[in-house]
Amino acid sequence: MQIPAHGKSHQEVMAALDAFGADDLPWREGGTFAYVYEAGREVEALVKDAYMRFLTENALDPTVYPSLLRFENEIVAMAISHLRGDGDCVGNFTSGGTESCLLAVKAARDHARRVRGIAEPELVLPVTAHACFQKAAQYFDMPMRLVPVDPDSWKVRPEDMAKAINSNTALIVGSACQYAHGVIDPIPELGQLALDKGVLLHVDGCIGGFVLPYFRRLGVKVTDFDFAVPGVTSISMDFHKYAYAAKGASVVLYRSKELRRHQIFTAATWTGYSVINPTIQSTKSGGPLAACWALLNFLGDEGYLRFAERKLQATQAIAAMIRAHPDVRLMAEPESTLLAFTSDQFSIFPIVDAMRRRGWFVQPQLGYMGSKQNIHLSIDQSTLDVLDRFLPDLDAAIEEAKRSNSADLPAEMKAMLGAIEADNFTPEAYQQLMTAAGTADGLPEGTTAINAMLNAMKPEVAAKVMTEYFNDLYRPTA
Ligand SMILES: Cc1ncc(COP(=O)(O)O)c(C=O)c1O
Numbered sequence: 001m002q003i004p005a006h007g008k009s010h011q012e013v014m015a016a017l018d019a020f021g022a023d024d025l026p027w028r029e030g031g032t033f034a035y036v037y038e039a040g041r042e043v044e045a046l047v048k049d050a051y052m053r054f055l056t057e058n059a060l061d062p063t064v065y066p067s068l069l070r071f072e073n074e075i076v077a078m079a080i081s082h083l084r085g086d087g088d089c090v091g092n093f094t095s096g097g098t099e100s101c102l103l104a105v106k107a108a109r110d111h112a113r114r115v116r117g118i119a120e121p122e123l124v125l126p127v128t129a130h131a132c133f134q135k136a137a138q139y140f141d142m143p144m145r146l147v148p149v150d151p152d153s154w155k156v157r158p159e160d161m162a163k164a165i166n167s168n169t170a171l172i173v174g175s176a177c178q179y180a181h182g183v184i185d186p187i188p189e190l191g192q193l194a195l196d197k198g199v200l201l202h203v204d205g206c207i208g209g210f211v212l213p214y215f216r217r218l219g220v221k222v223t224d225f226d227f228a229v230p231g232v233t234s235i236s237m238d239f240h241k242y243a244y245a246a247k248g249a250s251v252v253l254y255r256s257k258e259l260r261r262h263q264i265f266t267a268a269t270w271t272g273y274s275v276i277n278p279t280i281q282s283t284k285s286g287g288p289l290a291a292c293w294a295l296l297n298f299l300g301d302e303g304y305l306r307f308a309e310r311k312l313q314a315t316q317a318i319a320a321m322i323r324a325h326p327d328v329r330l331m332a333e334p335e336s337t338l339l340a341f342t343s344d345q346f347s348i349f350p351i352v353d354a355m356r357r358r359g360w361f362v363q364p365q366l367g368y369m370g371s372k373q374n375i376h377l378s379i380d381q382s383t384l385d386v387l388d389r390f391l392p393d394l395d396a397a398i399e400e401a402k403r404s405n406s407a408d409l410p411a412e413m414k415a416m417l418g419a420i421e422a423d424n425f426t427p428e429a430y431q432q433l434m435t436a437a438g439t440a441d442g443l444p445e446g447t448t449a450i451n452a453m454l455n456a457m458k459p460e461v462a463a464k465v466m467t468e469y470f471n472d473l474y475r476p477t478a
Pocket residue numbers: 095096097098099101130132175177178179204205206207208238
């Protein structure tokens with residue numbers, strides 16, 4: 001494909017965009033339980049207006065865009081106060097949770113090298129910490145120790161974290177809450193551990209950090225997880241999740257400027273303009289900053305509290321339905337807006353497609369280190385208005401999964417898949433697998449078979465399959 005020889009009209013181009021979007025996941029009216037957070041048409045319109053107003057401004061250089069610097073400093077100040085930080089706390093606006101966590105790891109690595117003289121700084125992570133920390137370890141070439149968690153509560157045990165810490169440990173991580181099961185790690189104990197061992201502690205509040213202070217005000221018992229906890233040295237919190245900002249909105253916060261210094265990349269050793277990058281991106285649109293600032297001012301604390309109340313009600317209603325259901329069980333009691341459920345009688349993978357046919361998107365999670373295959377739901381305020389359709393549909397989908405045996409792979413096949421070693425997994429074996437799963441060409445029709453197969457493999461092999469799959473999916477249009 002080449003750049004079209006002749007341009008099209010504005011109208012034609014926009015019509016083409018609409019046509020492209022026809023098969024996308026429909027997210028309005030509470031249909032998706034991952035990826036999208038919905039606060040209604042009025043909020044959507046404001047976010048889009050504010051985004052467009054600053055779309056073209058470049059946050060690369062805050063000295064020539066005082067507007068963007070002001071947005072960022074005000075957003076970060078609001079985030080610090082939301083998380084009970086004091087006047088010494090600082091932070092930056094980033095493109096998302098992954099970037100915030102990558103930066104916290106990078107800052108911790110360089111702090112360990114420069115301040116503590118550690119040549120090879122390491123990372124200690126509960127197995128429930130978001131995969132972006134493993135990405136950080138890989139990108140920044142840091143040894144990483146994965147710590148198993150309690151198989152009933154899915155929270156990490158401080159004594160297990162303590163065992164994994166050594167003289168090279170730069171940073172330990174806890175989540176509030178963790179994504180998979182929606183529970184909060186024992187942050188006060190981890191804070192004490194960090195102080196005792198002289199290491200840094202990052203709290204990943206990407207998904208829970210914004211909502212949890214509201215839940216506390218609504219009477220929910222919330223474990224302390226923020227700057228009120230001694231020993232917490234940095235926190236990440238996303239605005240593009242439960243704060244409804246446009247995608248590309250998160251913050252990484254530090255207890256002091258001393259720590260944040262290690263996040264900043266500066267280069268004066270090349271022939272071009274001086275590069276000073278506090279974050280990973282260099283050139284970046286002012287749109288996400290403006291939209292985030294606009295929304296915080298539009299909804300205000302009161303508006304967010306109202307939304308939090310609706311999220312809480314919806315989460316409690318869904319948790320109650322699952323708790324009472326004879327065929328499925330909650331993996332843990334939800335402490336925020338996320339939950340996971342599984343079944344001890346049948347594979348839950350067919351629920352994903354059964355729900356999709358009914359117009360809902362729910363997320364499968366593969367089994368790993370004792371956490372068996374399950375369905376994850378990120379519950380939103382918009383969910384509350386559709387519960388009367390969602391709950392019966394979920395019930396029907398569970399029934400369908402119970403009757404279906406399509407996810408139950410034959411024992412020989414399971415054994416065969418489980419025996420594959422990552423080292424001898426060839427491209428030919430990958431092609432055979434894709435054919436068997438019915439996904440040889442393009443996007444899969446149904447997800448049940450492929451999830452069952454991935455779940456039967458060693459995690460390193462499943463990761464290789466997924467790498468190959470994406471390596472094929474992104475192919476230039478002929
Ligand atoms: C706890 C947690 N941390 C980090 C992330 C990564 O955030 P993002 O997808 O914005 O990069 C997520 C995403 O869901 C998350 O739930």
